[in-house]
Amino acid sequence: KQEVTQIPAALSVPEGENLVLNCSFTDSAIYNLQWFRQDPGKGLTSLLLIQSSQREQTSGRLNASLDKSSGRSTLYIAASQPGDSATYLCAVQHGSSNTGKLIFGQGTTLQVKP
C-alpha cells in the first residue's frame, strides 16, 4: 500500500529565507507526483507536476525534484515571502494507470514571518 510522508509537519522561517520541504513515498511505481498549496479552509492549488520520467520542474521561485528510485521529492522555495504561508501537500498518482487517484501526504504547514 502506497504511503506518503511529509517532513516537517510545520515550519516557521523569517522572510527571505530559502527553504526545502520533503516528501517521501513507499512505492516507487508512481505515474507522477504533484505539489499543492492549500490556504486554511480553501481549495487545493496545483503548484508543480513532475512526471515519473522527469527529475525536476521549476515555476518561478519554486523548484521540485523527484528521485523515484529512493522514493523522495523535495519542494524548494527561494526567497520566501509572508504570502507563501500555507499548507503544502505532495501527492502521488500511483501505478501505470493515468486515470489513477492521488494519494496525499499530511502536509507541511509553513509560516513565513515578516
Add this chain to the structure above:
Amino acid sequence: AAGVIQSPRHLIKEKRETATLKCYPIPRHDTVYWYQQGPGQDPQFLISFYEKMQSDKGSIPDRFSAQQFSDYHSELNMSSLELGDSALYFCASSLTGSEQYFGPGTRLTVT
C-alpha cells in the same frame, strides 16, 4: 481560464438527511475525481470517472454514490448522513495523464 466549479459551496444538513454535491469539470477534461478532506486531515480519494464510466473507487461508504452525466458534470449523492461525514468535498478534473485541477470544494456540515 475556466476552472472546476462546485456547488453548493456550503451545505448544512441534519443527520439521516440526503445531500447532493455537483461538479462541473474544466471543459475538455476527460476524468473527474472526488475527494473528502476531514478536519485536519489530508484529502482522501472517493471515486473517479473517465469518459463517464467509473474508473476507480476508494474508501467510499455504501451510503454514497456518484455518477457522471453526458455533459461531463458529476454528482456525488450522500444518503443517511452521519456527523462524521462533515468535511470538505473536492472535485478535481484532468486531461488523461496530466495534472489534476481541484475545485474550491463544498463544505458539508452535518448537525
